[in-house]
Amino acid sequence: PIPLQHGAHRTGKRMDADMAKWRGYGLGQFIHWGLYSILEGKYKGKYYNGAAEWIRSWKEVPNAEYDVLNKQFNPATFNATAWAKMAKQMGVKYLTFTTKHHDGFCLWPSKYTDYTIESSPYKKDIVKEVVDAYTKEGIDVYLYFSIMDWHHPDWRYDLKTKEDSIAFDRFKLFTKNQLTELLQRYPQTKGLWFDGTWDNSWKKSGAFTDSLEQYLKSLVPGLIIGSRLRADEKGNRHVDANGVLMGDYEQGWERKIPKTYADVHGNDWDCVMTIPENGWGYAEKWMGHWKTTNELIEMTAQCVSLGGNFVVNFGPKADGSFRKEEIANAKEIGEWMKINSDAIYNCEYAGWEKQDWGYYTKKRGEDKVYMIVFNVPLSGSLKIKPSANYVVEKATLLEGKQQLSTEKLDYGASFIQLPKGKTFVKPFVIVLDIKPVKQQEEAGPKAKT
Numbered sequence: 001p002i003p004l005q006h007g008a009h010r011t012g013k014r015m016d017a018d019m020a021k022w023r024g025y026g027l028g029q030f031i032h033w034g035l036y037s038i039l040e041g042k043y044k045g046k047y048y049n050g051a052a053e054w055i056r057s058w059k060e061v062p063n064a065e066y067d068v069l070n071k072q073f074n075p076a077t078f079n080a081t082a083w084a085k086m087a088k089q090m091g092v093k094y095l096t097f098t099t100k101h102h103d104g105f106c107l108w109p110s111k112y113t114d115y116t117i118e119s120s121p122y123k124k125d126i127v128k129e130v131v132d133a134y135t136k137e138g139i140d141v142y143l144y145f146s147i148m149d150w151h152h153p154d155w156r157y158d159l160k161t162k163e164d165s166i167a168f169d170r171f172k173l174f175t176k177n178q179l180t181e182l183l184q185r186y187p188q189t190k191g192l193w194f195d196g197t198w199d200n201s202w203k204k205s206g207a208f209t210d211s212l213e214q215y216l217k218s219l220v221p222g223l224i225i226g227s228r229l230r231a232d233e234k235g236n237r238h239v240d241a242n243g244v245l246m247g248d249y250e251q252g253w254e255r256k257i258p259k260t261y262a263d264v265h266g267n268d269w270d271c272v273m274t275i276p277e278n279g280w281g282y283a284e285k286w287m288g289h290w291k292t293t294n295e296l297i298e299m300t301a302q303c304v305s306l307g308g309n310f311v312v313n314f315g316p317k318a319d320g321s322f323r324k325e326e327i328a329n330a331k332e333i334g335e336w337m338k339i340n341s342d343a344i345y346n347c348e349y350a351g352w353e354k355q356d357w358g359y360y361t362k363k364r365g366e367d368k369v370y371m372i373v374f375n376v377p378l379s380g381s382l383k384i385k386p387s388a389n390y391v392v393e394k395a396t397l398l399e400g401k402q403q404l405s406t407e408k409l410d411y412g413a414s415f416i417q418l419p420k421g422k423t424f425v426k427p428f429v430i431v432l433d434i435k436p437v438k439q440q441e442e443a444g445p446k447a448k449t
């Protein structure tokens with residue numbers, strides 16, 4: 001391997017209790033809320049065709065006109081408890097919440113800049129309201145923080161001159177101070193979700209990113225930080241020059257889901273996903289295809305079946321209310337989770353050959369495999385092929401507990417027979433009670449009779 005001072009300091013998964021809890025979340029919520037929510041993805045009658053929270057970068061919006069939106073931000077009817085109760089009903093186990101997005105506006109009263117919620121008519125500490133309300137509902141809170149800060153005079157995209165480096169040194173101290181402030185003001189915080197770290201200035205700061213991560217973890221032992229913070233001393237991000245992940249989990253799955261287990265390279269990971277095609281902050285006109293509840297449930301099953309978590313983004317309006325589509329998705333996902341969450345919480349990759357009917361998940365530490373079924377074959381028979389080290393003892397519909405008949409096939413496969421005449425209109429779960437068996441010789445073809 002290439003000798004590195006500031007590459008990964010750990011190979012393989014983190015195996016402590018905090019990370020084990022993170023690994024078992026299954027389903028999470030992301031919330032993007034800020035000054036961009038006021039513009040709603042449009043400006044002076046024109047619609048921005050980029051992500052709504054990036055509207056400040058649109059040539060139609062003069063920076064000076066965007067930057068004074070803090071004078072308008074006043075969600076007088078904002079109710080963090082209502083947010084947390086909606087999330088609880090949806091069945092999410094963790095929240096990632098924007099404290100400061102790329103525009104540099106802080107939703108907490110930071111003492112390191114004037115560009116904070118205190119400079120708005122609302123004045124109150126939104127980060128505290130959210131952290132307290134979600135923690136009270138038993139949902140763990142992670143704080144999103146953008147390193148890139150378009151508003152701060154010392155932010156630099158690259159370090160080309162001495163002046164750049166002097167300014168960026170001030171910026172790195174500002175960043176460290178703000179992160180210290182967040183962890184000290186909100187001690188319930190379980191982790192930090194970094195964004196805006198793709199520019200050269202950060203890629204050239206590998207040593208600083210390493211010392212910053214170690215410093216933050218010294219403040220809060222067990223703190224969980226993904227792979228989007230770090231750069232190694234050669235400017236590599238996410239994985240270092242030796243291909244080892246830098247961070248507690250792979251944070252590159254933004255709006256995309258791994259195709260196979262091989263794609264996750266044995267790392268912990270989560271996928272963060274928008275309900276529209278793209279766009280995280282509130283937009284009056286959502287982009288492209290709006291994912292249905294069934295699609296979001298399938299993405300959740302897909303992620304958990306490959307050993308990850310699925311995080312659905314919500315973009316509340318400037319007044320703190322959610323759009324009706326998001327409210328409906330949250331309610332419907334919650335109704336499904338109420339019946340089927342056994343197949344999602346504390347589950348992992350089963351390692352069985354995937355079949356067309358849907359996805360397998362395995363309960364961590366138990367001899368239970370779940371089939372999450374999205375496609376019922378016309379035959380009504382679901383083929384399964386357990387890994388060679390297990391046999392299936394029983395198959396039961398999770399909802400209603402009805403036992404299903406099975407028929408052995410060749411090569412260790414079986415058919416599971418769905419009840420005749422029963423029609424399924426929603427994704428459903430079959431619980432397989434399994435028993436470990438010593439590695440059997442590959443079962444040969446049956447003798448010809």
Ligand SMILES: C[C@@H]1N[C@@H](C(=O)NCc2ccccc2)[C@H](O)[C@@H]1O
Nearest residue numbers: 032051053054101195198254272280
């Ligand atoms: C979680 C999302 N990340 C921000 C973003 O700009 N993503 C686009 C992007 C993703 C990966 C590399 C460069 C740029 C979006 O604004 C959201 O905050």
